[in-house]
Structures are given as structure tokens and as C-alpha cells.
Amino acid sequence: xxxxxxxxxxxxxxxxxxxxxxxxxxxxxxxxxxxxxxxxxxxxxxxxxxxxxxxxxxxxxxxxxxxxxxxxxxxxxxxxxxxxxxxxxxxxxxxxxxxxxxxxxxxxxxxxxxxxxxxxxxxxxxxxxxxxxxxxxxxxxxxxxxxxxxxxxxxxxxxxxxxxxxxxxxxxxxxxxxxxxxxxxxxxxxxxxxxxxxxxxxxxxxxxxxxxxxxxxxxxx
Amino acid sequence: xxxxxxxxxxxxxxxxxxxxxxxxxxxxxxxxxxxxxxxxxxxxxxxxxxxxxxxxxxxxxxxxxxxxx
Numbered sequence: 001x002x003x004x005x006x007x008x009x010x011x012x013x014x015x016x017x018x019x020x021x022x023x024x025x026x027x028x029x030x031x032x033x034x035x036x037x038x039x040x041x042x043x044x045x046x047x048x049x050x051x052x053x054x055x056x057x058x059x060x061x062x063x064x065x066x067x068x069x070x071x072x073x074x075x076x077x078x079x080x081x082x083x084x085x086x087x088x089x090x091x092x093x094x095x096x097x098x099x100x101x102x103x104x105x106x107x108x109x110x111x112x113x114x115x116x117x118x119x120x121x122x123x124x125x126x127x128x129x130x131x132x133x134x135x136x137x138x139x140x141x142x143x144x145x146x147x148x149x150x151x152x153x154x155x156x157x158x159x160x161x162x163x164x165x166x167x168x169x170x171x172x173x174x175x176x177x178x179x180x181x182x183x184x185x186x187x188x189x190x191x192x193x194x195x196x197x198x199x200x201x202x203x204x205x206x207x208x209x210x211x212x213x214x215x216x217x218x219x220x221x
Numbered sequence: 222x223x224x225x226x227x228x229x230x231x232x233x234x235x236x237x238x239x240x241x242x243x244x245x246x247x248x249x250x251x252x253x254x255x256x257x258x259x260x261x262x263x264x265x266x267x268x269x270x271x272x273x274x275x276x277x278x279x280x281x282x283x284x285x286x287x288x289x290x
Contacts, residue, residue: 097267098281121288122262140264142286146242151228154286158231164224165242175284176266186223213288216261 084111087194089126089136095172095179096138099124099209100199107138107209109194116168116189121147122213124196125170131184138196139180140212143169145189152182166190257289 081087087109094102109126113119121141129135143149143163151159153175163169167186172178181187200206229237235254239247251257265281 094267097279098265140262142262148234148237150231150286151226154284159228160231160234160237161226161228162237162242164226167223171264173264174267174281175264176268185226188223213260213262216259216287 082111086110091138091199094177095174096124096140097174097177099140099173100138100196101201105199105201107196108198108206110197111194113195114193116192119144119168119189119192119195120211120213122211124209126193126196127170127187127191128193130187130191136193137179139170139172139178141168142171142181161186168192254289260288260290262286262288 088106089109091100091105091107092103100107107126113123113125119125119141121144123141124138125141126136126138129137145163145165145167147163147169148160149163149169151157151161161169163186166189168189169181169186171180171182196209198206198208238254239250241247262285264284264286266284267279267281269277270280271277
């Protein structure tokens with residue numbers, strides 16, 4: 001087979017290059033250039049899309065700081081609500097029968113009335129025991145500052161006292177088994193934690209604790 | 222600590238009424254007790270009906286406190 005020389009090949013390169021190029025062109029079809037899609041202006045590149053699917057890389061201690069911050073925030077809200085709003089406490093004892101059960105009954109305290117704010121005779125309050133540090137008791141208010149009250153159980157003696165300024169006189173609803181002002185005298189108003197407004201059990205049966213001071217249905221001399 | 226109290230019989234109440242808790246003479250003077258509003262507060266004496274019976278019920282007897290306001 002005669003070798004044909006074209007003026008262009010002979011001028012640009014060696015002879016074997018001409019054979020190789022001819023064989024390739026004969027067996028393999030020439031690959032047509034594919035049109036490249038033009039990227040749109042607002043469309044992110046594939047690299048950016050892959051990077052956006054990954055979690056942000058941050059130091060390990062930032063996770064701990066975030067958890068501690070959430071816990072501190074929750075604790076702060078809980079503290080403010082339980083100190084200045086409302087709190088639920090478990091009670092025990094027979095001194096407030098039959099108003100509050102002897103055990104496993106919960107009470108709802110209104111902390112607005114703490115330290116004796118807007119407390120009236122007949123309200124049930126929770127206060128710190130003046131004799132036992134840290135112990136809390138729940139009694140009914142019998143006298144406010146300046147009032148004249150019976151010192152002992154009604155019907156047992158007629159000795160009276162006047163409640164001093166800044167103090168109140170308390171008595172449990174179950175007078176037979178109650179340690180109250182009959183034992184430790186007047187109590188500072190600053191010891192009041194709150195006013196009991198409801199009581200009940202977690203399973204249900206909640207009731208309001210109301211002020212029982214009212215006009216008598218009939219006069220008992 | 223609470224200040225010392227001065228117990229007195231209930232018959233002396235009209236003599237004590239003109240004075241405040243700090244011992245000051247009140248102005249104006251409160252009226253007679255009989256003209257004040259009468260209120261009552263009922264409390265109880267609750268105890269077991271039979272102390273030796275573990276299934277005994279609690280019986281409450283009313284204790285009435287009368288107030289003048």
C-alpha cells in the first residue's frame with residue numbers, strides 16, 4: 001500500500017505519527033464534544049451543596065456550654081416562679097385535719113402572700129417553724145397585729161393576749177393535735193412562705209382552701 | 222424573738238381596747254364591742270374513735286371561735 005504524504009503532515013511531524021492518527025480515526029469514532037451546561041447565577045456549586053449538608057464544625061466544649069446554659073436558664077426560671085409565683089409542696093401531719101389529709105397530700109402555695117402580704121384572719125398559711133430551723137408548718141391565721149385573741153384552746157380558759165406588731169397568731173384546724181401559737185406564741189410575719197390556696201393528690205381531687213371566717217348562721221352564746 | 226406578752230382575762234378586754242399593740246392610745250377610739258360585726262371560725266378536735274382498733278375512723282368535733290370586727 002503506497003504511503004501518501006500530505007504536505008501538512010510532512011511539514012508538521014514525523015511519519016509514524018501519521019499512521020497512528022490514521023488508525024485511530026478509522027476504528028474509534030471521533031468523540032463529539034458535549035455541550036457543558038452553563039451554571040446559573042443563583043445556583044450554588046456542587047461543592048457548596050455538599051459542604052452545606054455537613055454539621056458545622058465547632059469545638060467540643062461549645063456543646064457542653066450550650067447544655068449548661070440551657071440548664072441554668074431552666075433553673076433560673078424555676079427559681080423565680082417558685083420564689084415569687086407559685087410552688088407545690090408535700091404535706092404531712094394531722095394538725096390540719098380535716099382540711100388537709102394527714103399524709104401524702106400536696107398543697108399549692110401562692111408566694112405573692114409571702115412575708116404576710118395581704119394575709120387576713122382565717123387564711124391558711126405556710127411558714128417556717130420558729131422553734132425548728134428549716135421546718136415548715138401550715139396553720140390557720142387567727143390574729144393579725146393588734147388583734148386580741150384567746151391564748152389557749154377555746155373553752156379551756158378565757159385568757160387573752162394582744163398580738164404584737166409584725167406578728168400573727170396561728171392555730172391548726174385540729175386543735176387536739178396541733179403545735180401552734182398556743183405553744184410558741186406569736187410568729188413573725190416575715191416567716192410566712194406563702195398562702196395555701198389549694199390542696200389535693202397527684203391522682204386528682206384538688207380543692208380550694210378558702211377563708212372560713214364568716215358570719216355565723218346562728219348566734220351561739 | 223417575739224416581744225413578751227401580757228396575758229389578761231377576757232373580762233378586762235374593754236379596758237385594753239383603746240390601746241394599740243405598741244401601747245399607744247388610739248385616736249379615734251373604737252366603738253363598743255357589741256356594735257362590731259360578729260364573725261365565726263370553725264375548727265375541730267379530731268381523734269380516733271377507738272384508739273386500739275387499727276380500722277377506727279376519725280371523728281371531729283367542732284370548736285367555734287367568735288370574732289368581733
